[in-house]
Amino acid sequence: MATLTSPPESTSPAAAAAASPRTAKKRFLSDAATHVRDLGHRLFVRKALGGYYVNRDAQKARFRDWEHARDAASLAKWSAVNRLDELLPRFVANFEAGGGQVHWARDANEARDIILRLVREAKAKAIVKSKCMTSEEIHLNALLEGEGFGVVESDLGEFIQQLRGEPPYHFVFPCMHVRRDEISDLFKEHLGSEPTDSPEELTMIARRYMRQLYVDADVGITGANFLVAETGQISITENEGNARLTAALPRVHIALSGIEKVVANLDDLAVLLPMLATAGAGQPLTCYNTLYAGPRRDGEADGPEEMHLVLLDNSRTALLADPEQRDALHCIRCGACLNVCPIFKNVGGFTYGTTYQGPIGSVITPHLRGLADWNHLSGASSLCGACTDACPVRIDIHHHLLHNRRNAARTAPSRLEKLGHKVFVQVARRPWLFAGGGWLFRHTLGLAKRLRPPLLKQWLDTRDLPPPPGQSFRAAWKHRSR
Secondary structure, eight states: OOOOOOSSSSHHHHHHHHOGGGGGGHHHHHHHHHHHTOOHHHHHHHHHHHHHOOOOOOOOOOOOOOHHHHHHHHHHHHHHHHHHHHHHHHHHHHHHHTTEEEESSSSHHHHHHHHHHHHTTTOSSEEEEEEOOHHTTTHHHHHHHHHHHEEEEEEEEHHHHHHOOOSSSSSSSSTTOOHHHHHHHHHHHOOOOOOOOOOHHHHHHHHHHHHHHHHHHHEEEEEEEETTTTTTTTEEEESSSHHHHHHHSSEEEEEEGGOOOOOOOHHHHHHHHHHHHHHHSSSSSEEEEEEESSSOOTTTTSSSSSEEEEEEOOOEEEETTTTGGGGGGGGGOHHHHHHOHHHHHHOOGGGGOOOOHHHHHHHHHHHHOOHHGGGGGGSOOOOOOOHHHHHOOOOOOHHHHHHHHHHHHHHHHOOHHHHHHHHHHHHHHHHHHHHHHHHHHHHHHHHHHHHHHOOOOOOOSOOOOOOSSOOHHHHHHHHOOO
């Protein structure tokens, strides 16, 4: 069987933006302008999400009371995040009692160094990896490949994206933008398979290729959906069974998780798992839900000889210290807010240029990567509130986007923005000047539409200006009151 040589972590514009944060805003605006004109791509993504809406609503209807379920899920995460100082040590003690080893990482660099050391100590020749957005956050694949280790993604969507040389398009549906014929061509090029339009056959092609990789791998890397403090177990939820094979067959299992993933007990987990499945994929429950409590014990048929857990902070405690936005740490990465966001559906996942896309990504990325360089994401929202309504743990997402905008204005306002506010204050304080500005605007609106000045050109490229009103609101009100 041929050995897969993984492509670079990404050659997409998104990766370029991530590598150069100071150009992230320019890249975002450029990519967004390109994607909104790609009507075929937008239609394909909307069609894909159409099936999700039907399934999600059908599963929500099976709950006795969906809103009360959201309350319970929200309370479970609220309690865990606000007791992190108590629950994390309890989880670690129970996990280590089962034979697992815990490693603390303050930032992405420490997490990468820890994992690289563990891989070297295992004398690994091959690494298989299941879906883990936290590893995307720290750019783990690029590090391991740069050090000469072969890493293969075992999740089908992530595997397709790895072959394409792209990061995940969506953190639940990584390749939702890719058509079947494109996948068929990709597999023919890299795996030597015959062309097919059948989803089942495409899946089997990947499955046949993967099977030997699980056996050959020395190290398996996974993420963690939840960390159960009561039992010291890692909960991983998936639909393909690839994470089970990734954790069970290699000699060494390394799990990577953010510290906010902890929950108090199995009762809370029982609430959160169906909420994650329903909101994330429109399922009553994800196909495989597994709890891992440590390495293989005497008498067990499978499992790793060593199990390591890397707990990552990476600015999460800084967000925890902010009582106004702390509940952003409640996120269970279901992706529901992306699926309903009109901005995401128009600009696509790569445009964000960051690991976590959509509304929740726009909230947490400025905290994780710096408000000064990433505050533009908070403006990538219509503030319609659909994300907040969709969130299964009731994160107040659209208000947090407003909080980020306010914080950005306070910490690093541009000179042009400050000048604009000063001019507006002076105009608003003088009714005659405000009225004169309205008259000038009404009489130059048609001219602006024809001339398309630079400040309005991009806006007018995708919108039609309405005809200017014949009179001001004040004049219309005065006439009405007579």
